[in-house]
Amino acid sequence: MDMLDLLVSVKLLNRTGDGPSAVYSNTDETATYLDPAKPGYIGGILEFWDKRNYRFWDTIFEVAQTGEAQNESKTGFFETLYAEPARLEAFMAAMNGSSLHAFTEMARAFPFENYRNVTDIGGADALPSRLLARAHDHLTCASFDLPEVTAIARRRVVEDNLEHRITCVSGNFFKDHFPPADVITMGMILHDWDLEQKHHLIQKAYETLQPGGALVVIEALIDDARRENTYGLFMSLTMLMEFGDRAFDFSAVEFETWAREIGFKRFETFSLTGITRAVVAYK
Numbered sequence: 001m002d003m004l005d006l007l008v009s010v011k012l013l014n015r016t017g018d019g020p021s022a023v024y025s026n027t028d029e030t031a032t033y034l035d036p037a038k039p040g041y042i043g044g045i046l047e048f049w050d051k052r053n054y055r056f057w058d059t060i061f062e063v064a065q066t067g068e069a070q071n072e073s074k075t076g077f078f079e080t081l082y083a084e085p086a087r088l089e090a091f092m093a094a095m096n097g098s099s100l101h102a103f104t105e106m107a108r109a110f111p112f113e114n115y116r117n118v119t120d121i122g123g124a125d126a127l128p129s130r131l132l133a134r135a136h137d138h139l140t141c142a143s144f145d146l147p148e149v150t151a152i153a154r155r156r157v158v159e160d161n162l163e164h165r166i167t168c169v170s171g172n173f174f175k176d177h178f179p180p181a182d183v184i185t186m187g188m189i190l191h192d193w194d195l196e197q198k199h200h201l202i203q204k205a206y207e208t209l210q211p212g213g214a215l216v217v218i219e220a221l222i223d224d225a226r227r228e229n230t231y232g233l234f235m236s237l238t239m240l241m242e243f244g245d246r247a248f249d250f251s252a253v254e255f256e257t258w259a260r261e262i263g264f265k266r267f268e269t270f271s272l273t274g275i276t277r278a279v280v281a282y283k
């Protein structure tokens with residue numbers, strides 16, 4: 001009962017009545033976001049952190065002092081994570097949890113009606129492309145990711161009957177060309193990498209876009225004054241533990257500085273879900 005009442009105290013459960021005859025039920029929010037049977041479920045990211053990341057917090061002071069990740073990223077984070085199919089699927093579920101509502105909101109807020117095609121870089125199981133294609137009948141999308149991941153993406157695209165609208169492209173975004181598009185999206189991509197690699201990916205997007213094209217970067221952007229967005233700072237520490245001190249989250253202003261140096265002309269930010277924003281750079 002303590003467990004249930006604790007969840008009542010943090011507003012994750014409702015309770016009517018007291019004592020042994022009390023009845024517990026989901027709140028509106030938990031029914032929407034934390035019921036695996038519902039389409040709005042975002043618990044994949046919590047399950048992933050529960051099984052994997054919480055134990056890394058034991059090492060946070062050591063990591064902060066040495067700047068060295070305490071996990072398998074020493075031998076290549078994605079390569080090691082993806083070596084086991086169950087872990088790859090769990091990571092895809094985690095990415096769905098963290099991105100479902102942000103991309104749904106982005107599909108509504110950004111004027112995709114002014115563009116014809118979108119390339120989603122690091123598109124995971126193509127959830128962002130599937131959301132965009134469903135929201136905008138005229139759009140075609142390319143979901144670009146590593147080969148292990150695009151195999152899953154292709155299956156999901158076929159399950160959703162979107163294979164005539166979405167192409168899943170396998171490649172390495174540091175080595176291969178990006179599929180050309182009017183809009184390039186990167187959801188939670190840049191924060192995995194160091195400054196030089198961030199520059200490289202922004203530069204590649206710039207070279208791929210035509211004048212007027214847009215690069216849409218969706219992240220838990222840290223507020224410019226670094227005082228408010230606890231989740232963005234928490235995410236940056238998570239990147240520190242996963243990748244070492246080369247990977248970090250950033251603010252919209254930091255992104256704009258890098259992108260302006262590369263040649264992007266105009267910028268805009270969009271508030272998406274509570275913790276996630278998009279910053280758009282126009283060529």
Ligand SMILES: C[S@@+](CC[C@H](N)C(=O)[O-])C[C@H]1O[C@@H](n2cnc3c(N)ncnc32)[C@H](O)[C@@H]1O
Nearest residue numbers: 095099122123124145146171172173174187188
């Ligand atoms: C943090 S996940 C973000 C997934 C998705 N964009 C989202 O917002 O939910 C990073 C993605 O980048 C992909 N990725 C990592 N390294 C890559 C590389 N070198 N080339 C292509 N994709 C890569 C991963 O497989 C993964 O799907």
